[in-house]
Every structure is written in C-alpha cells, then in structure tokens.
Amino acid sequence: GAGVSQSPSNKVTEKGKDVELRCDPISGHTALYWYRQSLGQGLEFLIYFQGNSAPDKSGLPSDRFSAERTGGSVSTLTIQRTQQEDSAVYLCASSLGSGGDNEQFFGPGTRLTVL
C-alpha cells in the first residue's frame, strides 16, 4: 500500500516568495503532523491535525507559517515571505489514531532552499 507522500521533493525559492508544501497521508489515518528538520538537526514539531478537531499550532515558528488539512486528508503547509532561515527539510507524518502510542509514518520530506 502507499505510504505518506510529499511534494515537491525539492523546492528552491527566492527570499520573500511564498511556498506551498503538500502532504498526502496514508488513507484512513486521522492524525497528521508536520515537522521541520534543519541540517543535521533533530525533528522540530510544527503542527498537528486530528480529524475535525482544531489543530495544535503551537510549534509554528512565526505567523508566516500556516497549514490546512482539507477533508481530513491532504494537508498543505504554507510559508509566506520566505527567509533564508526557513531552509530545511519539512517532514509530514500520519498515524492511525490520536494516541501517542500510535506509530507515526513519515513521508520522504520536502527539501526547501531559500536563496
């Protein structure tokens, strides 16, 4: 079966431009997470969606970052007015349930480079 997919795999943009990153979770998974991984660093939690509940946006680093999840499936992470410090790999994960003891399945990530 298909895993978590993300697009694009690579994105190069100029400082100040907006970018949209897409995540397709595993079918039937109700929970969806976005993480940021800077070069050689760990996983920084950004945002969490669970079903129709209000998302947990506590990890978003600034108001330039936003995310949506339409129809409980596909999610889009938008970064407005990109800055060089936004350069990182953005990872999406999904899980079957909302409990922390559910395995999170990760996508391959989108590598964002801001020039």
Added chain:
Amino acid sequence: GENVEQHPSTLSVQEGDSAVIKCTYSDSASNYFPWYKQELGKGPQLIIDIRSNVGEKKDQRIAVTLNKTAKHFSLHITETQPEDSAVYFCAASSSGTYKYIFGTGTRLKVLA
C-alpha cells in the same frame, strides 16, 4: 517541559561490532518509546518500539531495553553492517497525548 536526551551524537563502529545508543526522558507519564532510522535523503522509519509494560524487546539484530525507574531506554544493534549507517532518533510519548518528544539523533557510521 518534556525532554528527551540522546547520546552519543555520533558513533563510529567497525563492521561486526555492536552499537549502543542511549536516551533519557523526563516525563514519568511516558509509556511508549519508538526508535526511528533515517537514511540519507529519506524520512525516518520506525525500526523498533517498546511499551512500558516490558523491559526488553528484540527483533533480530536490534534490541531495545527500558528502565522505567531510571527513565532510560537504549537501542542495541549487534553484528553491525554498513547498511546500518544512518541517523537514529529515539522518542518518548504516552497514550494520553499525541506528541512524540524526539531525541536529537545519533549519526551511526559502520566502517567496513
């Protein structure tokens, strides 16, 4: 807040030797401890996990041990092979929350 410390940050071993990565967590409510392997250019993949009702779990060359009293858990890889080279992340979570608290990662290099 909750925290997971992971050591070492880098580890080099000769092929065939064992590798051990250690993590310490702070939240006593944590009851689920997954380990992820991230190969270059890929997303992390779960390789083994352990729940708090057991002290050890083994899957072929990989094992994880948990000491709840000390809030320590460790990943053990025996008979290492070059394809074990990757970054390994530990995490702690609980059934009462949805967040994983990840360690900072260990870059393992297996030298042929």
